[in-house]
Amino acid sequence: MDADRIGRALTRIAHEIVERNKSVDGLAFVGIRTRGDHLARRLAAAVNGITGGNVPRGALDITLYRDDLMRTAVGPQPLVRRTDIPFSIDDRAILLVDDVLYTGRTIRAALDALIDFGRPRSIQLVVLVDRGHRELPIKADYVGKNIPTSAAESVQVRVQESDGCDEVVLQQESAR
Amino acid sequence: MTPASTTPGVAAPPETTTLRGKDLLGIADLSPAEISLVLDTAEAMKEIASRPIKKVPALRGKTVVNLFFEPSTRTRTSFEIAEKRLSADTLNLAIASSSVAKGETLADTALTLEAMRPDMIVLRHSSSGAGHLLSRICRSAIINAGDGMHEHPTQALLDAFTIRERKGRIAGLKVAIVGDLLHSRVLRSNLHLLTKLGAEAWICGPPTLIPPDVARFGVRATSRVEEAVDGADVIMLLRIQLERMQGAYFPSLREYFNVFGMTRARVRLAKPDAIVMHPGPMNRGVEIASEVADGPDSVILEQVANGVAVRMAVLYLLAGGAEHEEAA
Amino acid sequence: MKRLLKGGRVVDPAAGIDGQLDVLIDDDRIAAVGRGLPVDGAVVVELRPDFVVCPGLIDMHVHLREPGQEHKETIATGTAAAVAGGFTAVACMPNTDPINDNANVTAYIVSKAREAGQARVYPIGAVSRGSRGELLADIAELRQAGCVALSDDGRPVATALLMRRALEYAAMFGMPVIDHCEDPSLKGDGVAHEGFQASTLGLRGIPGAAEAIMVERDVQLAELTGAAFHVAHMSARSSLRAVAKGKDAGIRVTCEVAPHHFTLTDEALAAPVPYDTNVKMNPPLRESVDRDAMVAGLADGTVDAIATDHAPHHYDEKQVEFDNAPFGITGLETAVSLTFDRLVHGGVITLRRMIELLSVNPARILSVPGGTLAVGAPADVTILAPDLRVRVAAAAMRSRSKNTPFDGWELRGGVAATIVGGRMLFANEAAGLAAATA
Numbered sequence: 001m002d003a004d005r006i007g008r009a010l011t012r013i014a015h016e017i018v019e020r021n022k023s024v025d026g027l028a029f030v031g032i033r034t035r036g037d038h039l040a041r042r043l044a045a046a047v048n049g050i051t052g053g054n055v056p057r058g059a060l061d062i063t064l065y066r067d068d069l070m071r072t073a074v075g076p077q078p079l080v081r082r083t084d085i086p087f088s089i090d091d092r093a094i095l096l097v098d099d100v101l102y103t104g105r106t107i108r109a110a111l112d113a114l115i116d117f118g119r120p121r122s123i124q125l126v127v128l129v130d131r132g133h134r135e136l137p138i139k140a141d142y143v144g145k146n147i148p149t150s151a152a153e154s155v156q157v158r159v160q161e162s163d164g165c166d167e168v169v170l171q172q173e174s175a176r
Numbered sequence: 177m178t179p180a181s182t183t184p185g186v187a188a189p190p191e192t193t194t195l196r197g198k199d200l201l202g203i204a205d206l207s208p209a210e211i212s213l214v215l216d217t218a219e220a221m222k223e224i225a226s227r228p229i230k231k232v233p234a235l236r237g238k239t240v241v242n243l244f245f246e247p248s249t250r251t252r253t254s255f256e257i258a259e260k261r262l263s264a265d266t267l268n269l270a271i272a273s274s275s276v277a278k279g280e281t282l283a284d285t286a287l288t289l290e291a292m293r294p295d296m297i298v299l300r301h302s303s304s305g306a307g308h309l310l311s312r313i314c315r316s317a318i319i320n321a322g323d324g325m326h327e328h329p330t331q332a333l334l335d336a337f338t339i340r341e342r343k344g345r346i347a348g349l350k351v352a353i354v355g356d357l358l359h360s361r362v363l364r365s366n367l368h369l370l371t372k373l374g375a376e377a378w379i380c381g382p383p384t385l386i387p388p389d390v391a392r393f394g395v396r397a398t399s400r401v402e403e404a405v406d407g408a409d410v411i412m413l414l415r416i417q418l419e420r421m422q423g424a425y426f427p428s429l430r431e432y433f434n435v436f437g438m439t440r441a442r443v444r445l446a447k448p449d450a451i452v453m454h455p456g457p458m459n460r461g462v463e464i465a466s467e468v469a470d471g472p473d474s475v476i477l478e479q480v481a482n483g484v485a486v487r488m489a490v491l492y493l494l495a496g497g498a499e500h501e502e503a504a
Numbered sequence: 505m506k507r508l509l510k511g512g513r514v515v516d517p518a519a520g521i522d523g524q525l526d527v528l529i530d531d532d533r534i535a536a537v538g539r540g541l542p543v544d545g546a547v548v549v550e551l552r553p554d555f556v557v558c559p560g561l562i563d564m565h566v567h568l569r570e571p572g573q574e575h576k577e578t579i580a581t582g583t584a585a586a587v588a589g590g591f592t593a594v595a596c597m598p599n600t601d602p603i604n605d606n607a608n609v610t611a612y613i614v615s616k617a618r619e620a621g622q623a624r625v626y627p628i629g630a631v632s633r634g635s636r637g638e639l640l641a642d643i644a645e646l647r648q649a650g651c652v653a654l655s656d657d658g659r660p661v662a663t664a665l666l667m668r669r670a671l672e673y674a675a676m677f678g679m680p681v682i683d684h685c686e687d688p689s690l691k692g693d694g695v696a697h698e699g700f701q702a703s704t705l706g707l708r709g710i711p712g713a714a715e716a717i718m719v720e721r722d723v724q725l726a727e728l729t730g731a732a733f734h735v736a737h738m739s740a741r742s743s744l745r746a747v748a749k750g751k752d753a754g755i756r757v758t759c760e761v762a763p764h765h766f767t768l769t770d771e772a773l774a775a776p777v778p779y780d781t782n783v784k785m786n787p788p789l790r791e792s793v794d795r796d797a798m799v800a801g802l803a804d805g806t807v808d809a810i811a812t813d814h815a816p817h818h819y820d821e822k823q824v825e826f827d828n829a830p831f832g833i834t835g836l837e838t839a840v841s842l843t844f845d846r847l848v849h850g851g852v853i854t855l856r857r858m859i860e861l862l863s864v865n866p867a868r869i870l871s872v873p874g875g876t877l878a879v880g881a882p883a884d885v886t887i888l889a890p891d892l893r894v895r896v897a898a899a900a901m902r903s904r905s906k907n908t909p910f911d912g913w914e915l916r917g918g919v920a921a922t923i924v925g926g927r928m929l930f931a932n933e934a935a936g937l938a939a940a941t942a
Contacts, residue, residue: 061220064234064262070495076194077496080220080489116229204704283823303825304706305779312777324827326706364706388709389700 001145003166006128009144010039013126014046016142021093024053026121028092032110033061033081036098038161039128043097058085060096065109083113090118099157101127101143104136129168131155195493199318201307202327203368211369215337217489218482224261225484235264235495241289242268244300244321245282250456250480251321251331255298258487264495267294282306283313290314296494299323304361317494325359331455332365334486336373338479339410342451347374352404352446354380354436355414355463358387358425362455363414367393380404381414381436384425401436408446412453413438416463429462439465443473451475506530506546507926512555512887517856517864518876527557529883532926537877549928552936554891555920558859559875560592560884562866563836565657565682565736565760565811568594568625571612572601577816577904579613582836583622585814585903587930589836590919592884593624593874594814595866598635599658605630605641610649622929623922624884626652626872631670631681637662640669647677652870655682657736660718667722671731678871680732680758685718685743686710686787695827697788701770705779707826710788712740719743723750726757734869735759737813739787741797748806758869759801760811763835763842764789764909766798772909781822781829782909785815802861803852808869810861812839816905837901838910841894844917848890855890883926889935892918 001009021027024047031040037059044057061081063069069078096110107125114123128144133151149155149170156169191209203211224230240259244252252268259266269289280288282301286309289297296317299307304324311318322328339346351370357363357379367390370377377395379386386397398404405411416432426432443452452464452473460466469476507529514525514537526541527534551557563586569577577585579596586594596613598604604613610627617625629646633639635656643654654674661667661683670681691714696702698709719735723746726733735747738759750757764785769792772783783789801807815832822829843862847853853861863886867875874884898911920935921928931937 064224064232064492069234070236070238077493079193080217080492082220083223112233116227116231118228281820281824301825303827305826308779309823309825324706325708361706364704387703388698388711389703392700393704 001168006144006166006168009128010042011046013142013144014043014050017043017047017095017126018050024051024055026092027055027095028087028089029055029057029095029097030060030085030089030114031057031097032106033059034162035157035159038159039099039126040095040097043095043126056087058087059083060085060110060113062106062109062113065113067105067109085117088118089114089120091121094120094123095126096123097126099128099159100155101125101130101138101140102133102155104134104138107138108136128157129155194496198494199307199311199320200329200490200494201311201318201320203329203332203365203372204327206329206372208372211333211336211372214333214486214489214493215340217493218333218337218485221488221492222482222485224488225481231261231263233263234492235259235262238264238296238495239294240264240266240296240298240491241294242266242298242321243285243289244268244270245306246300246302246322248300248322251300254480254483255321255487258484258491261484262488262491264491282309286310286313290316296491319490319494322361324361325364326361327365327368328361329365330483330487330490331362332369333490334479334483335366335412335453335455336369337482337486338453338475339451341478341482342475343409346370348376349409350376350378350407351410351412352378352380352408353412353414354401354404354438356385356416356420357381357390357414358385359417359420360414366412367395371395378404378408382426382432385420401442402445405442405446408450410451410453411438411443411446413463414455415457416459433462437461437463437465438468440467440471443468443471453479455479505926506535506544507928508541508543508546508548509557509885509887510541510548510550511553512551512557513553514557514877515856515859516559516877517860518559519878521877522856524553527877527885529885529923529926532883534877534879534881534883536879549921549937551887551920552889554889555935556855556888556890557877558886558888559863559877560922560924561590561840561862561886562593562595562870562872562874563591563812563814563839564595564809564866564870565762566594566596566814566836567599567816567832568596568613569600569816570616571609575818575904579616579625580620580622581902581904582814582816583617583620583625585834585836585901586623587922587924588902588919589838590840590886590888590922591623591836592886592922592924593626593872594836595626595628595652595870597628597655597657598630603630603635604628604651605633605635605646607642607645607649610646610651614650623924626650626870628653628655628657628682630654631656631661632666635659637666640666640673643673643677643679647679651679652872653680653682653734655684655736657682657684660684660686660688664721664725668725668729671725671729671733675729675731680734680869682734682736683718683722684736685715685722685738687714687717690714690717695784695788696773697770697790699770699791701773701791705773707773710786712742712790712794715740715787716742716746719746723747723755723757726750727753727755730756732756732758737762737765737787737811738807739765739790739794739798741794744797744801744806748801751806758808758865759806760809761798761802761807762811762813763839764833766795766802767842767846768909769795779826780909781824781826782833782907784826784829784831785813785833786831799847799852802847807861808865810839810843811866812836814903816903817907818905819907822907832907834901834903834905834908837903838896838908840888841896841915841918842910844888844890845915849916883923885923886919887921887923888917889920889932890917892916892920892932892935894918
């Protein structure tokens with residue numbers, strides 16, 4: 001996917017969000033750091049552009065909730081970044097945003113983390129790419145593009161804000 | 177999913193993402209990049225305290241022993257809260273209930289604990305270097321919560337965190353440390369930290385309480401408190417212990433307060449936005465006047481709050497173990 | 505039985521001999537020293553030409569721990585360590601349990617030493633009863649039982665008055681008073697040299713002045729009394745100055761330096777092993793200016809003797825917090841190698857001076873036999889291997905305790921053999937000498 005197609009996918013998702021949620025009041029975006037956070041920022045802008053509303057947005061770091069933390073034999077700890085959700089999630093419909101949906105483990109961690117912040121009315125999942133191979137019973141509500149992959153491949157999402165360009169590329173695992 | 181490789185020139189990655197050592201015995205062993213890593217991680221940890229549920233599952237299944245051979249309420253409580261917020265299982269062993277009273281050595285106490293396979297031991301001990309002894313005996317990560325007159329690394333880290341939060345930086349700040357310098361582990365940790373991060377450190381106290389050869393730390397020592405606090409960004413006070421009078425370090429607490437006590441008049445010599453810090457517990461009317469302790473410049477209670485975040489960061493970063501230990 | 509030490513370099517400073525010579529031992533005496541001595545039925549010990557045959561080394565400051573602390577060392581293990589370290593005789597300090605302040609303890613030590621049959625043992629008696637610094641010990645009795653000097657080592661002679669009386673009284677028997685010089689109030693509860701390292705590591709300091717003040721006091725008293733005073737384990741540059749001044753004034757003061765004080769500095773507190781209790785000793789390792797001063801004093805003659813202050817402690821006693829560990833390290837089995845490596849090969853002193861420091865002068869200070877290879881003298885001989893590569897191995901030491909900071913060190917120079925009273929009690933296979941030729 002190039003920058004243009006990513007942009008169109010995000011615009012389409014924004015429209016779907018507005019359609020499916022009768023009112024944007026009570027909606028809030030929470031992006032999973034780091035690329036989900038950038039995508040959430042763009043989606044929020046798009047939704048606000050369509051509706052003229054002002055949907056709040058937060059960033060979630062799920063490192064401390066990862067299920068592989070402390071399971072690897074010995075080694076450096078993954079970097080923890082700041083979680084920043086400057087609003088109460090109680091009774092809101094949360095749009096949880098990530099770049100790639102794969103095994104579902106990141107989303108499981110994010111759901112656990114979100115619940116520690118309160119009791120949202122609902123949580124909807126937004127991903128730019130769904131590459132299949134789920135290991136947990138998790139399904140996205142909004143998908144930019146389904147990309148069938150093999151386990152030997154990896155999907156790299158790059159976004160302007162952290163990588164200097166917008167693109168989605170498929171790589172052989174060994175090529176990384 | 178794993179974070180993708182970063183493109184150079186965008187969102188600078190941190191200089192290091194890991195602590196090299198198995199233990200945290202002192203600031204002396206940390207590089208500036210490692211200190212920054214702890215402080216950055218502590219920033220993320222601090223947010224957890226603002227949540228309705230102040231607990232994350234990061235250290236689930238890890239056992240942390242708080243082994244305290246000296247009475248300490250603040251440090252032990254701070255560590256315990258930090259451990260619980262990270263979901264570790266904690267065990268408190270204080271001197272009164274330990275077998276040291278029965279004549280067991282520190283080494284044997286440690287080996288006994290070690291046999292129960294804790295992941296980390298937080299040690300407070302009255303002898304300098306006690307943590308080094310434990311580190312040689314134990315596989316567990318040792319976190320020094322104060323050893324004799326040597327170091328109290330998490331205190332210095334929380335001090336640095338507080339300064340950075342208030343001042344946005346540490347490099348180039350003038351930090352005046354006033355009090356019992358000779359017997360202070362807080363001083364030693366802070367001197368290492370402040371000089372590593374490029375602050376201009378001044379220490380001040382009666383000559384009897386200034387450690388010999390301290391200038392080799394790269395700090396300025398003076399017994400004129402006005403000179404020390406003049407234009408300072410940070411005033412850090414250290415506790416004066418009553419029993420030092422018996423050692424003839426100074427004639428009386430009253431005289432100490434007159435010559436060195438931090439009064440509002442003395443604080444006024446510092447920068448207008450200077451902050452006043454104290455690791456606690458305070459002796460009001462000895463090293464610090466109440467008007468200063470409770471005044472607008474005091475960040476003493478912030479230090480306490482930040483202590484939990486900094487200790488969470490240290491616990492988290494050490495819980496993975498050190499890479500080079502893999503073969504062991 | 506006759507034994508011919510053939511082919512080595514004989515160095516006997518007392519007789520002014522230094523050359524490729526043979527030494528003939530007849531039974532327990534030196535029978536002849538000369539070039540190409542006839543074998544004449546003697547057992548021949550062939551020596552490499554660079555091996556040095558010298559008067560037996562004497563360590564005038566050791567702690568043998570017996571009676572009372574046999575878990576640290578016994579007279580048998582301590583004297584076995586001595587011969588392995590090239591020493592044919594040692595003088596042992598009285599801080600045993602009970603203190604060697606009476607003839608019974610001295611007699612016990614003498615008989616245990618005879619039983620052990622290793623290095624000769626010269627007991628040093630206590631200055632004061634129980635080394636408590638109050639009443640004089642029974643000095644005449646101690647002398648008669650075999651004591652060669654007096655000391656309250658482990659502590660200083662408590663008061664100037666007591667030191668004065670001890671010097672005066674001991675002079676009657678020609679015994680020197682050896683003082684552990686340290687002002688107790690300045691030492692306080694210190695555990696390390698007062699300086700940058702102690703400041704950094706948070707260890708309570710002992711300033712060099714704590715030692716020098718007492719050296720100054722004792723030099724004054726030696727002048728007052730005209731008696732002989734010897735400074736034990738000197739470590740501070742200011743002490744050296746006080747000794748030099750005293751010597752210049754013709755006062756009868758002598759001093760010794762331990763190998764660790766001319767080798768290490770207080771930097772050993774921090775690395776390689778931080779807070780290693782095997783670098784905790786009293787007096788403490790001082791800073792480099794002090795260490796360099798000791799080296800200079802060894803070179804210029806101000807220092808009279810090298811003595812180890814061999815202070816064995818059990819592993820368990822040292823495996824504790826630095827504050828709580830006892831002071832002291834072993835020294836008998838590393839002294840010769842350190843002296844060679846640091847001083848002789850380091851270009852600081854000559855081989856002849858090394859032998860003066862380790863044999864001639866200790867014999868003279870204590871007025872004991874030895875320190876010479878003169879015909880008719882006891883056959884106490886040490887054979888040195890100046891270029892032997894030595895790797896210090898604490899575990900292999902004969903001392904019962906292994907508390908040395910030099911474990912694993914590689915040093916140049918060692919001991920080839922040790923002969924006490926004509927019996928070869930140590931022969932170093934690493935130096936190519938066959939053992940058990942006794």
